[in-house]
Amino acid sequence: MGSKETPCRARTTLCFLLLFCVSCKCSASEFEITQVASLGVDASPRLSRKIPDTLFGIFFEEINHAGAGGIWAELVSNRGFEAGGPHTPSNIEPWSIIGDDSSVFVGTDRTSCFRRNKVALRMEVLCDNCPVGGVGIYNPGFWGMNIEDGKTYNLVMHAKSPETIEMTVSLTSSDGLQVLASAAIRVPGGSNWIKLDQKLVAQGTNRTSRLQITAKTKGVVWLDQVSLMPSDTYKGHGFRTELISMLLDLKPRFLRFPGLLKLFLIEKIEFVMFAHILFRHIWDY
């Protein structure tokens, strides 16, 4: 019996509620005109409660280049040529070519020495009488590299070439005309990948610089994981000192990542963020 009555009673209640709401709506506009509301807050110490220190933290999400191009000090954008994903031809942007079709040919293949990031860049120098500045590739970083006078930058890249090839690595202005640092680098001929390190000390400042890798003689070279890091990163761990200092000045007690829904102790900030950034580029950059 009771179960039969319920729908009727529910309908009646609904009608009553609707009527009530309509009348409320009418009188609400009257209140707006005629009434002034006052809200009293009793902030006396008697009623206060201590807010726990552990309630304040920061939230980190790798969107809008918060990590790559932000907190991470890496200056090269798309250093593994993997922005297009694991397949070839891959997206090599923002890498661009120095030279024309008759002097240099650039493509991607899956021959990298890195098992998990197989895409590598293959660069073939076609010219015998190459232009004075050489031909090759350049990377403008994330909206231009901020290269500063007197600072040291560590270039690390992996390369492979069947024949020994002499290359030049340089930091230049975005038009390539102003050379801020330059060094000769030799890739010894062979069938194995090798890791090359080169320090570059800037002889000038330009906030929109680029990294150039060029050659002047015929040959073919594979490149991968091309990295350029300023030497003064936070505790040498690869984060931008000024940005990490700002975060630490907030004195956060935890660091939260989206999705993972985990809280990490702030003491572990460097390790956790590093691991997070090195994770596959889910935003394709």
Ligand SMILES: *[C@@H]1O[C@H](CO)[C@@H](O)[C@H](O)[C@H]1NC(C)=O
């Ligand atoms: C940086 O390079 C650009 C050309 O790419 C040039 O117009 C600008 O004057 C340079 N800035 C400095 C500080 O030399």
